[in-house]
Amino acid sequence: MSRASRMLVIAPHPDDKILGTGGTMAGFARAGGEVTVLTVAAHRPPLYPEQVHLTTVSEAWRAHALTGVKESVFFDNPAVLLGEIPAPDFNKSNADVVRRVEPDIVLMPYPDRHVDHRLIFDAAPGGHPPSRTGRRLAAGLDHSRNSNRNPSPSSQDSHRHVTI
Secondary structure, eight states, rough: OOOHHHEEEEEEETHHHHHHHHHHHHHHHHHTOOEEEEEEHHHHHHHHOHHHHHHHHHHHHHHHHHHOOOOEEEEEEEOOOOOOOSSHHHHHHHHHHHHHHHHHHHEEEOSSOOHHHHHHHHHHHHOOOOOHHOOOEEEEOOOOOOOOOOOOOOOOOOOOOOOO
């Protein structure tokens, strides 16, 4: 491969990416790819005590190290309150990370019943329009249908769909 492929995992909450894509992330990193994880919502007050936030971020850092994550980005948006952030600001913050990372593969939440998952799914394509970039786009984080399909950084597929 001429350069390491880049995967961006956009996770609603600190535990979602490991529960849903931990094996995929580790396999991709072992194959020479660079994995960046963007965690958009935090387990913070008012829904969770601040200590829960500190614990989940610490656990996420350890899990990222075990799975070969190159970069971890944490936003401090309180869980279930993402809808209170003005849409242009919310979309821009996510899109800024997507543009900086320039991923070849994006794994993002499936728009299930959780409000954070839906909002992040809706914001993610705005920062990574596959029709303009020709890059692969993957939607996932549907925990009801766990699949451990490991995309290879050298894959020639035009689209890689991973349901996790």
